[in-house]
Amino acid sequence: MKYIAKNIALSESKDSIVVAIFENGTLSKNAQILDDLTDGAITKLVQSNEVKGIQGEILTLRHLPNYTAQRVFVVGCGKKSEITERQYKILMAKLIAEVKKTQTVELVNYLTEIEIKDRDLSWNIRFAIEMIEESLYRFDTCKSKKSDESAVLNSVIFDIEEKQQSQAEQAIKQAQSIALGVSLAKDVANLPPNICTPVYLAEQAKALAKKSPLIKTTIIGEKQMAELGMTSYLAVSQGSCHEAQMSIIEYRNHPNPNAKPIVLVGKGLTFDAGGISLKPGEGMDEMKYDMCGAASVYGVMNAIAELQLPLNIIGILAGCENLPDGNAYRPGDIITTMKGLTVEVLNTDAEGRLVLCDALTYVERFDPELVVDIATLTGACVVALGAHNSGLISSDETLAEDLLVASKETTDKAWRLPLSEEYQEQLKSNFADLANIGGRWGGAITAGAFLANFTDKYRWAHLDIAGTAWKQGAEKGATGRPVSLLTQFLINQAK
Ligand code: BES
Ligand code: MN
Ligand code: ZN
Numbered sequence: 001m002k003y004i005a006k007n008i009a010l011s012e013s014k015d016s017i018v019v020a021i022f023e024n025g026t027l028s029k030n031a032q033i034l035d036d037l038t039d040g041a042i043t044k045l046v047q048s049n050e051v052k053g054i055q056g057e058i059l060t061l062r063h064l065p066n067y068t069a070q071r072v073f074v075v076g077c078g079k080k081s082e083i084t085e086r087q088y089k090i091l092m093a094k095l096i097a098e099v100k101k102t103q104t105v106e107l108v109n110y111l112t113e114i115e116i117k118d119r120d121l122s123w124n125i126r127f128a129i130e131m132i133e134e135s136l137y138r139f140d141t142c143k144s145k146k147s148d149e150s151a152v153l154n155s156v157i158f159d160i161e162e163k164q165q166s167q168a169e170q171a172i173k174q175a176q177s178i179a180l181g182v183s184l185a186k187d188v189a190n191l192p193p194n195i196c197t198p199v200y201l202a203e204q205a206k207a208l209a210k211k212s213p214l215i216k217t218t219i220i221g222e223k224q225m226a227e228l229g230m231t232s233y234l235a236v237s238q239g240s241c242h243e244a245q246m247s248i249i250e251y252r253n254h255p256n257p258n259a260k261p262i263v264l265v266g267k268g269l270t271f272d273a274g275g276i277s278l279k280p281g282e283g284m285d286e287m288k289y290d291m292c293g294a295a296s297v298y299g300v301m302n303a304i305a306e307l308q309l310p311l312n313i314i315g316i317l318a319g320c321e322n323l324p325d326g327n328a329y330r331p332g333d334i335i336t337t338m339k340g341l342t343v344e345v346l347n348t349d350a351e352g353r354l355v356l357c358d359a360l361t362y363v364e365r366f367d368p369e370l371v372v373d374i375a376t377l378t379g380a381c382v383v384a385l386g387a388h389n390s391g392l393i394s395s396d397e398t399l400a401e402d403l404l405v406a407s408k409e410t411t412d413k414a415w416r417l418p419l420s421e422e423y424q425e426q427l428k429s430n431f432a433d434l435a436n437i438g439g440r441w442g443g444a445i446t447a448g449a450f451l452a453n454f455t456d457k458y459r460w461a462h463l464d465i466a467g468t469a470w471k472q473g474a475e476k477g478a479t480g481r482p483v484s485l486l487t488q489f490l491i492n493q494a495k
Contacts, residue, residue: 001136002155003129003176005168008108010034016071016104018095020114021046021053022080030110030159034072038064042074054078056091058098071102081115085127085411088116092131100135100151108157122171125158127411129175130182130484132156137183139190139477177306178410178487182480185292185299189470189478193271193288198237198245198319201268201291204298205247205317212305218248225358232337233320233358236351239275239328240321246359249301249315253308260369261312262493263458264301264486265359267352267375268294268319275322275348276330283472290352292469292478293374294318299483300490307487309494314366318359322351334432338362339454344432352377353450354436360454370399370459372489373451374482375466380443382467389415390468390482393448394461403461403489412485414463423449 010017010033020028025046027035035042041064045051051059057076064072075095077083083091092111099107112124119127136153140146160168188196188204202219209217222243225234237244250261269290273279279287294317301315329335333345335354338361343354352375363371381391390407392414394400400416407414426438426446434453438446448462468481 001132001153003158003172004155005125005158005160005165005172007162008157008159010037011068013069013106013108015069015106016073016099016102017069017108017110018073018075019110020075020077021051023053023078025051025053026080028110029113031074034067038067041065045074052076055087056094058094060098060102071104073098075111077114082117083114084117085119085123088114089127089131089411092128093135096132096135099153104153106155106157107153108159110159112158112160121160121164122167125168125171126175128158129172129179133179133183137186139187141187142192174307174491177303178484180306181299181303181483181487184302185295185480185483186478188298189289189292189295193321196270196288196291197242198268198270198321199243201270201294201317201319202245202247205249208249208298208301208305212251214251214253214305214308215301216250218250220246220248228362229336229338230358230362232335232343232354233318235329235333235335235345236275236322236354237320239323239325242270242321244320246319246362247317249317251301251304251313251315253310254312255310257312259312261314261366262490263314263316263363263366263368263371264297265316265356265363265371265373266294266297266318267291267356267373267377268317269352269355270319270321272322272349272351273324275328275351276324277347277349278324279349286470286472286476289470289478290376291319292376292465295478296374296465296469296481296483296486299480300486303483303487304490307491309490311490311494313490314363314368316359316363318355320355322348337454341434341453342432343434343436344429346435347437350436350447353447356451357454360451364457368458370396370461371455372403372461372463372486374463374486376469377464378444378447378466380447381464384417384444385415385467387467387471389413390485391444391464392416392461393419393445393464395419395452396459396461399459399461402492403463403485406489406492407482407485410484410488412482414482414485417445417448419445419448419452
């Protein structure tokens with residue numbers, strides 16, 4: 001999709017435009033200009049109760065008198081200056097659904113004049129682009145017949161004032177880079193686990209280095225993991241015939257090449273059957289999404305390379321598969337992590353933390369400025385927070401706050417969970433330094449507490465995206481979260 005920001009008069013469009021009207025039929029500035037141009041066409045519709053301006057109402061008008069554009073979408077925005085970001089996004093999605101039904105190729109958007117509560121023009125544009133891309137996303141790679149309802153829409157023009165030009169262009173650039181990152185993350189995540197294997201993930205990581213001269217990718221396979229002492233990571237993988245591969249995606253663009261990097265570590269279980277502690281069959285297909293942490297890191301790395309952020313950032317995709325097998329690791333096994341701590345495996349389905357703990361130790365070598373891991377780590381997090389907020393755990397107040405700020409800015413929501421010492425008690429083992437599960441209560445937190453044991457060398461935060469990374473049911477599909485949150489966090493770090 002082409003996005004353009006410019007000052008454009010209503011009379012210039014030959015194709016389609018969209019204007020806002022408010023509750024009680026109050027016209028927005030541009031709706032008023034249109035009304036004047038068209039002998040009161042909009043006013044007449046208001047008078048005949050054809051349009052009321054209530055939230056989410058959309059009317060498609062064709063061939064208005066004295067007017068060149070073929071279509072006018074009139075969008076109801078409710079009470080003036082009271083539209084929330086959520087209402088705005090819903091309205092955008094509805095608008096695109098209407099636009100898709102028509103032959104609109106170029107849409108001139110005058111909704112830039114509506115005020116979203118506590119948001120400026122940049123966010124008006126960014127949320128619009130986010131929703132347009134979201135509405136147009138299709139995943140039919142594995143269908144023999146591709147969907148033919150692909151929209152003919154190919155460009156959207158945002159009407160702005162001249163003095164807003166550079167602000168608007170920056171908003172478009174950021175939105176497009178994030179939207180592309182989101183869509184790349186969705187694509188890898190939606191692929192089936194027989195195609196998206198750990199090797200496939202590593203290939204995507206290598207492809208990033210082909211695309212951007214600022215990126216260098218290194219792959220670590222099982223042989224090197226063994227040499228490095230990543231026994232815990234390998235234990236999880238040993239039941240699978242797919243080789244575990246960890247991708248290290250190094251993006252260097254800080255003015256000081258030796259500046260400490262920000263490290264993102266993504267859980268990349270391309271399938272999690274639970275291992276010997278086998279999961280129930282129902283819904284098990286969804287465990288192809290257990291690599292969504294890695295998918296989001298992949299999407300973010302693409303976004304920051306597009307934006308050429310002046311930072312050093314390292315993305316890790318911790319690819320692996322967890323299956324039951326004659327050679328699989330078992331409950332009762334005691335493994336020695338790369339850090340040297342021993343872990344008693346009480347449940348082979350708590351595998352994410354066993355992969356991540358070695359990845360977190362591995363990244364010590366980069367002397368990170370900070371590390372954020374992103375993982376579909378616990379069902380308990382979904383019980384606690386549902387599908388709307390990712391779980392955030394960190395003992396670093398500033399880092400936690402910075403992530404929460406980015407999450408609020410992008411509406412890619414996160415909620416902080418506590419991490420106090422007591423939770424470590426639940427991870428005690430009679431036979432090893434740690435148990436890999438912490439009992440029935442506070443499962444999302446004890447998982448985070450487990451990881452905390454491996455993060456003493458740097459500032460660290462953990463995002464549990466088990467509830468937010470994909471949707472279930474009729475709309476089953478990856479969401480691309482939290483690419484938006486993380487990219488915004490990095491944009492803010494670059495300021
Ligand atoms: N990948 C799962 C977490 C998960 C479960 C994400 C359901 C989304 C939906 C993780 O590896 C897992 O199985 N965790 C266990 C931990 C338990 C054994 C302590 C869980 O949450 O049940
Ligand atoms: Mn599991
Ligand atoms: Zn898992």
